[in-house]
Amino acid sequence: MAFLLLLFLSAFTPSATATIFADYYRNSCPAFSQIIRDTVTNKQITTPTTAAATLRLFFHDCLPNGCDASILISSTPFNSAERDADINLSLPGDAFDVVVRAKTALELSCPNTVSCADILATATRDLLTMVGGPYYTVFLGRKDAKISRAAAIEGTLPRPSMSVSEIIGMFGSKGFSVQEMVALSGAHSIGFSHCKEFTSGIFNYTKSPPYDSHYNPRFALGLQRACADYQKNPTLSVFNDIMTPNKFDNMYFKNLQKGLGVLKSDGGFYSDSRTRPWVEKYAADERAFFDAFSRAMVKLGGYGVKLGNQGEIRRRCDAFN
Structure with a gap:
């Protein structure tokens, strides 16, 4: 009973x-x-x-x-x-x-x-x-x-204009380490970003050069051309990974090393001493990226x-x- x-x-x-x-x-x-x-x-x-x-x-x-x-x-x-x-x-x-x-x-x-x-x-x-x-x-x-x-x-949710410290803090408050956060950012291996999310870094930039310093100069000019009419057409966008945009791989991290990250946060990951070692690791070793990404996705x-x-x-x- x-x-x-x-x-x-x-x-x-x-x-x-x-x-x-x-x-x-x-x-x-x-x-x-x-x-x-x-x-x-x-x-x-x-x-x-x-x-x-x-x-x-x-x-x-x-x-x-x-x-x-x-x-x-x-x-x-x-x-x-x-x-x-x-x-x-x-x-x-x-x-x-x-x-x-x-x-x-x-x-x-x-x-x-x-x-x-x-x-x-x-x-x-x-x-x-x-x-x-x-x-x-x-x-x-x-x-x-x-x-x-x-x-x-x-x-x-992280916004493209956020600093690396803000993004680390946001993920940290949810129990994710810096390594896990960088691994998850590899999601930018596919997909696209709207021009309006990063134009502050390529148009009317107040410093010299006339674009955010994390950009490769030729890449910055290419983004300016691609997004020239973004105010008239807010749907204009560019691939997050210009090299292999439709394949999920570690090219996103290789791009960051060359100044080919589209968003401000992308460039920040390579310039910040807390995140740069993980960018370099995943750029050099796709298997390490896949393993870290898989674990982070299960946790998420x-x-x-x-x-x-x-x-x-x-x-x-x-x-x-």
């Missing part, structure tokens, strides 16, 4: 001991992995920017308050959600779309079983491997957040996750149940 009573009580007690693990859906949704792979493969083939977009979406979901799919919620007349925070307005629609597609397929196969947070985490890993990145284990069992507020995002994927009755399994990824 005591054993039965214990089982009964545990069913209604907040899951303080719940955790995430690799084969979470082995019995409840055996087709989970295959459905994710099929979905992201089709999307990446038709829209090659999907991998970079989804990686960025994953970061913007996890860093502020944990990997809980709160970034996917659409605003309503009664609530301005995270995706409408100023820093999130430029998040590409490709990433939202691939999650919605995967959720639709999974609801047909395993209704009310797979969280949107787990879909985003797994899709990110699978898309990264498609573009040359490392494979790492994604631990599963996250629940979806019940709260998403734009006002809570300010100051929780476990940051602030919602478990048990802390969250829910959404029926739609863009709306609370």
Whole structure:
């Protein structure tokens, strides 16, 4: 009787001991992995920017308050959600779309079983491997957040204009070391940045030379030409890695050594004595970068996750149940 009573009580007690693990859906949704792979493969083939977009979406979901799919919620007349925070307005629609597609397929196969947070985490890993990145284990069992507020995002995500010290402090407050922060910055191996995010360093610069000193002179001139009309066309952008823009590799770090980092923060990582050793290490050894990036992504994927009755399994990824 005591054993039965214990089982009964545990069913209604907040899951303080719940955790995430690799084969979470082995019995409840055996087709989970295959459905994710099929979905992201089709999307990446038709829209090659999907991998970079989804990686960025994953970061913007996890860093502020944990990997809980709160970034996917659409605003309503009664609530301005995270995706409408100023820093999130430029998040590409490709990433939202691939999650919605995967959720639709999974609801047909395993209704009310797979969280949107787990879909985003797994899709990110699978898309990264498609573009040359490392494979790492994604631990599963996250629940979806019940709260998403734009006002809570300010100051929780790094901005291109931030100093290295500010970025180190931001990541440090979330438990990430300088090494992990630099490894995660390797996400700039793919994707692009809008001109408006770095034009202060290439136009109307008040010092001599007339651009930020971390830029290679020829690169600075190239950026000026590429972004000449950014005020008329705010969607103008350039690749984060001009050498191998569609391949996830360690070229981003090699570029920093040559003054080919697009953002102010990129240049800062090579000039700062705290981060430069890691830039040099990853530029020289791609395997070391991949290993460090994989470990940091696993750690990020476990940051602030919602478990048990802390969250829910959404029926739609863009709306609370």
